[in-house]
Amino acid sequence: MLSLTADLTPPPNADIVLPVVRVGLDVPIARAFDFLLPPSLRVSVGSLVVVPFGRQRIVGVVLETNVDTDIARDKLRAVESVKQDVLPLSPEILAVFAFCAEYYHAPIGQIALNAIPPMLRSANQPAPDLVKVLRITAAGREALPSIPSRAIAQRSILQLLAESTAALPEKLVRERHARAGTTIKRLLDAGWVESIVATNTTIDAAQMVPAPATVIFHAAPVLQAGAPSLNAEQAAAVLAIGDALQQTQQTQQPQQLNGKYQAFLLDGITGSGKTEVYLAAIAATLEQGKQALVLVPEINLTPAFLRQIRTRFPSQRIAAAHSGMPNVARYQAWRQAQHGDANIVVGTRLAVFTPMPRLGLVIVDEEHDPSFKQQEGVRYSARDVAVFRASISKCPVVLGSATPSIESLDNVARGRFDHISLRTRAVPNAALPTISFIDLDAEKAPDGITQSMIRAIDETLKRGEQAMVFINRRGFAPALVCGDCGWMPECRRCSARMVFHRSANRLRCHHCGADAPPPQVCRDCASTDLHPAGQGSERIEAALADAFPDRRIARVDRDSTRRRGSAEAIFVAAEKGELDILVGTQMLTKGHDFPNVTLVGVINADGAVFSADFRAAERMAQQLMQVAGRAGRAHLAGRVLIQTRFVEHQVYQAVARHDYAAFVRAALAERQLMKLPPYSYLALLRAEARDAHKLDLFMARAQQLAAQCQTDSNVGLQIWDTVVATLERKAGYSRKQLMVQADGRRGLQQFLARWITQIREIDERTVRWNIDVDPIEV
Numbered sequence: 001m002l003s004l005t006a007d008l009t010p011p012p013n014a015d016i017v018l019p020v021v022r023v024g025l026d027v028p029i030a031r032a033f034d035f036l037l038p039p040s041l042r043v044s045v046g047s048l049v050v051v052p053f054g055r056q057r058i059v060g061v062v063l064e065t066n067v068d069t070d071i072a073r074d075k076l077r078a079v080e081s082v083k084q085d086v087l088p089l090s091p092e093i094l095a096v097f098a099f100c101a102e103y104y105h106a107p108i109g110q111i112a113l114n115a116i117p118p119m120l121r122s123a124n125q126p127a128p129d130l131v132k133v134l135r136i137t138a139a140g141r142e143a144l145p146s147i148p149s150r151a152i153a154q155r156s157i158l159q160l161l162a163e164s165t166a167a168l169p170e171k172l173v174r175e176r177h178a179r180a181g182t183t184i185k186r187l188l189d190a191g192w193v194e195s196i197v198a199t200n201t202t203i204d205a206a207q208m209v210p211a212p213a214t215v216i217f218h219a220a221p222v223l224q225a226g227a228p229s230l231n232a233e234q235a236a237a238v239l240a241i242g243d244a245l246q247q248t249q250q251t252q253q254p255q256q257l258n259g260k261y262q263a264f265l266l267d268g269i270t271g272s273g274k275t276e277v278y279l280a281a282i283a284a285t286l287e288q289g290k291q292a293l294v295l296v297p298e299i300n301l302t303p304a305f306l307r308q309i310r311t312r313f314p315s316q317r318i319a320a321a322h323s324g325m326p327n328v329a330r331y332q333a334w335r336q337a338q339h340g341d342a343n344i345v346v347g348t349r350l351a352v353f354t355p356m357p358r359l360g361l362v363i364v365d366e367e368h369d370p371s372f373k374q375q376e377g378v379r380y381s382a383r384d385v386a387v388f389r390a391s392i393s394k395c396p397v398v399l400g401s402a403t404p405s406i407e408s409l410d411n412v413a414r415g416r417f418d419h420i421s422l423r424t425r426a427v428p429n430a431a432l433p434t435i436s437f438i439d440l441d442a443e444k445a446p447d448g449i450t451q452s453m454i455r456a457i458d459e460t461l462k463r464g465e466q467a468m469v470f471i472n473r474r475g476f477a478p479a480l481v482c483g484d485c486g487w488m489p490e491c492r493r494c495s496a497r498m499v500f501h502r503s504a505n506r507l508r509c510h511h512c513g514a515d516a517p518p519p520q521v522c523r524d525c526a527s528t529d530l531h532p533a534g535q536g537s538e539r540i541e542a543a544l545a546d547a548f549p550d551r552r553i554a555r556v557d558r559d560s561t562r563r564r565g566s567a568e569a570i571f572v573a574a575e576k577g578e579l580d581i582l583v584g585t586q587m588l589t590k591g592h593d594f595p596n597v598t599l600v601g602v603i604n605a606d607g608a609v610f611s612a613d614f615r616a617a618e619r620m621a622q623q624l625m626q627v628a629g630r631a632g633r634a635h636l637a638g639r640v641l642i643q644t645r646f647v648e649h650q651v652y653q654a655v656a657r658h659d660y661a662a663f664v665r666a667a668l669a670e671r672q673l674m675k676l677p678p679y680s681y682l683a684l685l686r687a688e689a690r691d692a693h694k695l696d697l698f699m700a701r702a703q704q705l706a707a708q709c710q711t712d713s714n715v716g717l718q719i720w721d722t723v724v725a726t727l728e729r730k731a732g733y734s735r736k737q738l739m740v741q742a743d744g745r746r747g748l749q750q751f752l753a754r755w756i757t758q759i760r761e762i763d764e765r766t767v768r769w770n771i772d773v774d775p776i777e778v
Helices: 091-103 108-115 138-146 152-163 170-176 180-190 232-246 274-287 299-312 327-338 349-353 382-393 406-413 451-462 537-547 566-575 606-610 616-628 650-656 660-674 692-709 745-759
Strands: 020-025 033-036 048-053 056-064 130-136 193-199 262-268 291-295 318-321 344-347 359-365 396-401 418-422 434-439 466-470 479-482 499-501 506-508 530-533 553-556 581-584 597-602 639-644 681-689 717-719 723-730 733-742 768-773
Touching (some): 020 048, 020 108, 091 382, 152 170, 152 193, 232 262, 232 418, 262 406, 274 359, 344 349, 359 382, 451 466, 451 537, 537 581, 616 650, 616 660, 650 660, 692 717, 692 733, 745 768
Parallel strands (some): 291 344
Antiparallel strands (some): 020 056, 681 733, 723 733
16 A cells, blocks of 8 residues: 655754665566665655665655665665656556556556656666747747737747747747746737747757647636537537536646546447547646546557647647657656646557646547557556546546447446447538448459459549558568478467568568568478468558559558658548558558548458457457448548458448447357356466476466465356467467456456465566456457
8 A cells, every 4th residue: 555655854863763765666576675765865655766776776666655664774775866857756646556556466666667758767867957948830920910010029029939940948038028928928828839848958849749838727718720510419428528527626726636537438430520529528628727638549540649639729738658759758748747737648558657637538549449458568458547547536538439349338338437429420421331242252362352342442543532451461471382382481489470571572470570581492392382372461552553553552551650750641641632542451440531532442351250269259340340430431432342251250240230239239148158258357377488398387386376276255266277378489488378267356356466476486487477467368
């Protein structure tokens, strides 16, 4: 339990017994560590401190002060310093860390230290000083000629900024002009000038974030640019969220909120205008002087959403938060949010831990997306953590999706979430696309694309419209195959085939990153008849280029968008009509709005039909409905063609009827019969080791301990046998897993607490293991 003790400043007395503080560290040990606090240092709970650990100096977070330690004082080492470049972490954020530590059974220090920017985790690297700079906006340039001559200060400051080739430090502007403070505020309020936070060493416009001159703590009108009229469904959604916001009024102290937590599932078909609901709810939040946190599933979605928000709220300070940002920019954004300067934060799953003292609204876009579940290290669900954070911040949380997760829909059925439904497209007269199938048993698909698909694309392009082709596999082909004996090159470190990338003429493992030139002859029979088998996005792009040599084609996948900003450039070009065909992976399916795309073709979606994972059908339905929703989003009619050998499969039929609800009902009935989530709760012990024998011994011991940890109170708890992981070997490590299933969440958590304590006593350091609570892949 965290002790939220006030500042601890030891009196300057040489004979005093030094107080002890408890510090969480980024180490895989399930406890915090005690340190002496020298008289010269001042700390509080949440302070970041530098401490000695072994032969290293590392950063930790103070979890408790005035600790009554059990360790002999002559064995304790002392805190070396306190990081002065950051405020202490707030009680709210520490409570979120504590929840994650308890629920996901991970050391709180690991959670906390991995949630803060890398620059703050360094014991040696000082964070850069930040300065405010000013620059003129497009509106300011337009207004400059019409400013009356009597407004000397306004004209002078605007003229100075207009003539400057870069943003100018606000301090410099104030030194040059009398009464500059009042004038700058007026210019900011008018939207003619924007305030930027930058480092004092490099004022780089590309790294800057627009900002108002002062943090708004009290209700005030919010400047909105280009807000459209909402339809009846959207207006009702905004009203419901707004009612919850009205119940979270501020107290007299700006950093304290009181009110009511409320969770909404915004269930809107593709193109129904969920983003406009988000923006209207954000505006209502800002008008109350609060901050809004928006989570998106992919880094590549962040720039587009930021562009929309900056366009709508030109006078607001907005911070981006994701792991793809440069370290300095990430630190700046985090600090702006922590100080309350950034009114809107947009980021990926890690942004759920961003400190925001006036948090008034949390939005999780595409809440069903598996990207919100961390798959390395501490395996938390950012969606679930967002719901918890909203509950302790006493503010609304909005989970939005066209294809909500089955767990979220079950939460609606149990009365935990309020259901908001958007069943019509936001653009008047825009209809859902027609969906039809191309039976691959009746028509061949050389290079992966049938002639029916090619003809449909050709007709679309001749009408001046755009087409999108979706295949959820990158590379040219998933394998090279010997035509004589069937041999296929495999990764030496993984139990997977090497994927052929023709543009680079390389074989690559998509699991460990291994890279090799393609062989010239077969390893087994020395045949030279080696040819690519199957299709990836690169091969489909090549086939489309052959079929449409004069058309503008762009491929969107992880390989083609490695350079920062490249994906955003493609999406912007598509929106401007500068591309004819988009081909790519799931990066195309999420959140994009291309008004001129009227045809979507789906290639090779049948793989999920054979998956052993009980969630495979759900993911397949979500993915197909999401990608189908890219077609016909404006006034032009849309069409979707799906190539498949299983036309009658229940998922395909639900997609064809646009009836996700029917699919969910069938899936829930099946899961209830099989006692699968949400009618039970799962946890996986995942383990890996280079020595397969040691891994077997470890898993056998873990299975024994699991049986011993079962008690009479664990009624309805089942321990399954150890099995090999879906990918049996990865990067040279053999992998196995053991699943525990329980009827109740509390019973599972109580069991895990006992079991994990016992597992940590197993003396086998060559085995790496972790616990995955609520796994999304089994």
